[in-house]
Amino acid sequence: MPHYLPLSRVARLVGTSRASLQAMIKQGEIDTFDGMIELEELLRKFPDVHWRDEGELEYVNAIKERAFGKRIMERVLPDKEVLAERLYELGKEFASAKSLLLHYDQVFDWLCKHLGELADGGGEADTAVLALKHRLRQQLDAAPQEAERARALLARESLLRVMTAHVLVQPSGHEFFVEGNDTLLQAALRAGIPLDYGCSNGNCGECKARLVAGQVKKVHPHDYVLKGPEKANGTLLLCSYTAVSDVVIEARVAGAEDIPRQTLPTRVRSIEPLADGLIALHLFTPRSQRFRFLAGQRVKLNVGDAGGDYYVASCPCEERHIELHVRAGAQPFAGKAFGGLRKEDAVSLSGPEGNFVIKLDSRRPVIFLAWDEGFAPIKSLVQHVMSLEMADSMDLYWVSDRLPHYQENLCRSWADALDNFHYQALFARSGMEAVARAIFSRHASLEHCDIYAAGPAAFLDAARAEATGRGLSLLGFHSEKVE
Ligand code: FES
Structure with a gap:
C-alpha cells in the first residue's frame, strides 16, 4: 500500500527547504502524486539521510528531558486532548x-498448506x-x-504527526504546521501567512474559515455566534480552533488593503549601532498585542511630538518584535533616537502604510534590489519570502557607495544557509545604469521573475528599463522610492 507524505513534511524529514524540493520536482528529479511524495520515492531520492540521527528525534528527546520544565512543555507539546486524539488516530x-x-x-x-497438498x-x-x-x-x-x-x-514521520499538524490553505495553496497549543491563526501568522482576522479573541468573526478536510478542536471559547448553516458547512473561527489531524481549510489571505490602521504603545527592546549615524531600533509590542503589517510596509514612530516614518525591517512572522533602521538627523524622531532613547522607553507605533508588499500567490523566482537604506523594506520582504518558502529562488543585490554594507554578515549567512539564495554586494560608483546592467547580466531570462526594488527614483528607473529590456513584464517589477 503506497504511503504518501505532503511536501512540507518531507522537507522537515530530510532537513531541506520546501523550495529546494519544488525545484527538484520541476527538474523531474522527484515524482509526485497530487503534490505528495511516496515513501519509496523518498528513500530512493535521499539514500544518504539517516533518519534516526536527525534533529527531530533529538528535539523530542530534549523535550522529554526537560519534561518537568513546565513552561517549555506547555509551549511545545500540544494540548492533552489534542495529543490523545492524535495518538488515537495513529493507533x-x-x-x-x-x-x-x-x-x-x-x-x-493457506498457500503453504495447499502447496503441501499438491x-x-x-x-x-x-x-x-x-x-x-x-x-x-x-x-x-x-x-x-x-x-x-x-x-x-x-x-x-509518526512522531512529527503527533507533535504537529499540517495545514493546507485553499485557494492560496499556502501550507503551515500547528505546534504546541497554537490556534490555527497563531500558527499561520507565525509561519508568515497573513490570514485575515480582526480581534484575535473570538469576538468579531473576521477570522471565519471553512474546514474542508481533517479534524479540528476548539481550544478557546468564542463569543461570536456562528449561524446554523455556517456550522453545518464546517465554518470555524481560526482564533479559537487548533488542528487535531492534518487539515485542509478554506480561508482568506489578507492583502495590504485589508489590514486596518493601528496605534500601539511599544517599548524599546534594544538599540543596535549599524553604521556611522545609523541604528537599528528594536521595539516590542505589548504582550497580548500583535502589530499587523505586511513586509515592505511603513510605520510612523512617535516619542512625544517628535515623529518619523520608517520601513519595518523585520518579518511579520515575528510575534512582537519590530525592527526599524533610523538615520541620524533625517527626521524629528531621529533626534530622540540618537538623543538619549533607552531600553524600555515608550515609543508610539502607528500604521501600516504602503503597497510595496509581496505577491502572495506567486511561486516565481524573486530578485531583490536594495539601494543603500532601501535595504530596510527589502530585508523584511526577504525574510517574509523565506518564512513562506514560496519562491523557487531568491537573488539579493545590495548596492551602496558606503562600504562595508551594514548588515553584510546577515546577508552572507542567508546565502550560506539556503541552497536557493544568492547574495551580491555592489559598489555604487559605476553609475546606476551600469549597476543595473551588471545585475541583470547574471540572469539568462527575466521573463518569469518578480523583481522587488527599493531605492532612489533614478535607480528604480534604470533597473526597470534594463529589466524590461531583458524580457521582464512590467507587472513583474515592484518598486518603492526610498531616497
Ligand atoms: S479574529 Fe475576531 S473572532 Fe477570530
Whole structure:
C-alpha cells in the first residue's frame, strides 16, 4: 500500500527547504502524486539521510528531558486532548496495518498448506512445488533491502504527526504546521501567512474559515455566534480552533488593503549601532498585542511630538518584535533616537502604510534590489519570502557607495544557509545604469521573475528599463522610492 507524505513534511524529514524540493520536482528529479511524495520515492531520492540521527528525534528527546520544565512543555507539546486524539488516530492506523498483516499471514499459511497438498503425489512437479514453498519462506524471512530505513522514516514521520499538524490553505495553496497549543491563526501568522482576522479573541468573526478536510478542536471559547448553516458547512473561527489531524481549510489571505490602521504603545527592546549615524531600533509590542503589517510596509514612530516614518525591517512572522533602521538627523524622531532613547522607553507605533508588499500567490523566482537604506523594506520582504518558502529562488543585490554594507554578515549567512539564495554586494560608483546592467547580466531570462526594488527614483528607473529590456513584464517589477 503506497504511503504518501505532503511536501512540507518531507522537507522537515530530510532537513531541506520546501523550495529546494519544488525545484527538484520541476527538474523531474522527484515524482509526485497530487503534490505528495511516496515513501519509496523518498528513500530512493535521499539514500544518504539517516533518519534516526536527525534533529527531530533529538528535539523530542530534549523535550522529554526537560519534561518537568513546565513552561517549555506547555509551549511545545500540544494540548492533552489534542495529543490523545492524535495518538488515537495513529493507533487506529497501526491497528488496521496489523490486521492486514494478520490477514496476509493467514493467506500465506493457506498457500503453504495447499502447496503441501499438491506436492503429495511425488515426482518432478513435487520438487518444484517444494522449492517454491521454500523460496517463499526465504523471501518472507529476509528483511527487504530498505526495511530499516523505511522503518526509521515512518517512526520519524509518526512522531512529527503527533507533535504537529499540517495545514493546507485553499485557494492560496499556502501550507503551515500547528505546534504546541497554537490556534490555527497563531500558527499561520507565525509561519508568515497573513490570514485575515480582526480581534484575535473570538469576538468579531473576521477570522471565519471553512474546514474542508481533517479534524479540528476548539481550544478557546468564542463569543461570536456562528449561524446554523455556517456550522453545518464546517465554518470555524481560526482564533479559537487548533488542528487535531492534518487539515485542509478554506480561508482568506489578507492583502495590504485589508489590514486596518493601528496605534500601539511599544517599548524599546534594544538599540543596535549599524553604521556611522545609523541604528537599528528594536521595539516590542505589548504582550497580548500583535502589530499587523505586511513586509515592505511603513510605520510612523512617535516619542512625544517628535515623529518619523520608517520601513519595518523585520518579518511579520515575528510575534512582537519590530525592527526599524533610523538615520541620524533625517527626521524629528531621529533626534530622540540618537538623543538619549533607552531600553524600555515608550515609543508610539502607528500604521501600516504602503503597497510595496509581496505577491502572495506567486511561486516565481524573486530578485531583490536594495539601494543603500532601501535595504530596510527589502530585508523584511526577504525574510517574509523565506518564512513562506514560496519562491523557487531568491537573488539579493545590495548596492551602496558606503562600504562595508551594514548588515553584510546577515546577508552572507542567508546565502550560506539556503541552497536557493544568492547574495551580491555592489559598489555604487559605476553609475546606476551600469549597476543595473551588471545585475541583470547574471540572469539568462527575466521573463518569469518578480523583481522587488527599493531605492532612489533614478535607480528604480534604470533597473526597470534594463529589466524590461531583458524580457521582464512590467507587472513583474515592484518598486518603492526610498531616497
Ligand atoms: S479574529 Fe475576531 S473572532 Fe477570530
